[in-house]
Amino acid sequence: xxxxxxxxELEIGIGVIDGQHRRIVDYINTLDDVSRIPDRETVGRVIxxxxxxxxxxxxxxxxxMEEAGYEYLSVHQNTHKSFCERIEHFRKKFDExxxxxxxxxxxxxxxxxxxxxxxxxxxAGLVKEKMPRIENQxxxxxxxxxxxxxxxx
Amino acid sequence: xxxxxxxEDLNTGIQVIDNQHQRIVEYINKLAHAQENxxxxxxxxxxxxxxxxxxxxxxxxxxxMEESGYAYINAHKKVHQLFVKRVADYQQRFKxxxxxxxxxxxxxxxxxxxxxxxxxxxxxxxxxxxxQQVSHRKDGWLKRSLNKFFG
Numbered sequence: 001x002x003x004x005x006x007x008x009e010l011e012i013g014i015g016v017i018d019g020q021h022r023r024i025v026d027y028i029n030t031l032d033d034v035s036r037i038p039d040r041e042t043v044g045r046v047i048x049x050x051x052x053x054x055x056x057x058x059x060x061x062x063x064x065m066e067e068a069g070y071e072y073l074s075v076h077q078n079t080h081k082s083f084c085e086r087i088e089h090f091r092k093k094f095d096e097x098x099x100x101x102x103x104x105x106x107x108x109x110x111x112x113x114x115x116x117x118x119x120x121x122x123x124a125g126l127v128k129e130k131m132p133r134i135e136n137q138x139x140x141x142x143x144x145x146x147x148x149x150x151x152x153x
Numbered sequence: 154x155x156x157x158x159x160x161e162d163l164n165t166g167i168q169v170i171d172n173q174h175q176r177i178v179e180y181i182n183k184l185a186h187a188q189e190n191x192x193x194x195x196x197x198x199x200x201x202x203x204x205x206x207x208x209x210x211x212x213x214x215x216x217x218m219e220e221s222g223y224a225y226i227n228a229h230k231k232v233h234q235l236f237v238k239r240v241a242d243y244q245q246r247f248k249x250x251x252x253x254x255x256x257x258x259x260x261x262x263x264x265x266x267x268x269x270x271x272x273x274x275x276x277x278x279x280x281x282x283x284x285q286q287v288s289h290r291k292d293g294w295l296k297r298s299l300n301k302f303f304g
Contacts, residue, residue, distance in 0.1 A: 016225060016275035023267055048256075049263045052239075056264075059235050060272070063228035131224045133279070 003029045004109055010116050012124040017064070020057040021116055027053060028108045035101030043101045047094060050108075051087055058084070061120075068130040070123045079119060083111060156182045157262055163269050165277040167284070169295070170217070173210045174269055180206060181261050188254045196254050200247060203261075204240060211237070213302040214273075220294070221283035223276045232272060236264060 004025045011018045027050040034043050058080045065073045090104045157178045164171050180203040187195035211233045218226045243257045287294050 016272060019271040019275070023271060045259055048259065052260060052264065053267055056232050056235055056268075059231045060225075060228045063231040064225060067227055133224050 002109075003032060004113070010113070012116065012120050014064075014124055014127060017057075017061060017120070017124075020053075020060065021112070021120075024050070024054060024057060024108075024112060028105055028112065031101055031108070032105040035105060044094065047091055047101070047104065051091060054087070055084065064127050064131070065123050068123070068127045070126055072122070076119060076123070079115070083115075156185055157266070163266070165269065165273050167217075167277055167280055169299070170214060170273070170277075170280075173213070174265075174273075177203070177207060177210065177265060181258065181265065184254070184261075185258055188258065197247065200244060200257075204244060207240070208237065209302045213298060216298055216302070217280050217283075218276050220287070221276070221279040223279045225275065229272060229276065232268070236268075 006022055006025055010021060010025075012021075027046065031043075031046050031050060034046055037043075062073070062077055062080065065076060070076070086107065087104070090100045090107070094100045094104075159175055159178055163174065163178075165174075180199060184196065184199045184203060187199050215226065215230055215233070218229060223229070239260065240257075243253050243260070246253050247257075284295070
């Protein structure tokens with residue numbers, strides 16, 4: 001089983017969303033790691049954390065799309081919804097004692113990469129256009145680099 | 154159960170926010186202690202305090218974001234709302250007599266750390282920039298906001 005390696009191809013250019021996707025990728029890689037150890041408690045915790053985080057990410061992403069007036073919002077929401085149902089199904093099977101970690105990691109890997117590279121790419125441009133960031137408009141990257149320089153100890 | 158240790162990478166660079174986040178971490182660690190003491194009354198008390206403080210923190214943080222014109226404020230608020238609902242569900246289950254503390258602690262730790270490291274980092278540049286402007290105004294906006302939400 002392979003790990004996902006984060007590449008710039010997976011970036012959609014909205015920093016906060018890219019950060020969330022990266023975190024989901026980390027969770028999927030962790031799930032893949034723990035699927036090989038016979039520790040149901042750890043596997044259960046990683047599955048729970050991954051699902052929680054994914055829900056939070058979907059809420060954030062849908063709110064951005066809604067605000068930017070993305071015309072395929074409802075289609076995108078349905079994709080999220082059916083994906084949530086699929087992972088909940090895995091969680092249920094896990095709770096019933098089945099070994100699901102490896103197949104769940106496989107599903108997530110395929111789904112997430114396709115979703116980022118096609119569906120998410122399609123709303124990113126609109127969000128950047130309709131909801132420009134102040135720091136991008138005025139200071140370019142100067143502000144964020146200055147912040148890091150002066151305030152991160 | 155491991156306690157959360159505050160590390161540099163949890164700092165957003167906004168002192169007032171970092172202090173509040175540290176306080177939330179202290180509450181989570183206090184909850185872990187109460188759980189170790191097997192005291193339902195203590196767990197219930199800390200849980201109420203934690204929820205109360207977190208709600209004030211979210212309201213304060215959202216007002217900072219709003220004041221700074223942070224573009225993704227509504228998306229950020231949605232994530233807060235989802236979390237508040239999730240914790241309220243745990244609180245409800247706890248009051249009904251369920252044993253949820255271990256699961257809640259896992260959720261709190263994972264959620265808070267992920268949220269601070271990514272979503273909060275994202276607004277920090279805008280908020281810091283605005284706070285520098287606000288401090289020139291010397292009209293006590295920050296102090297008033299703190300009093301409003303925590304006073």
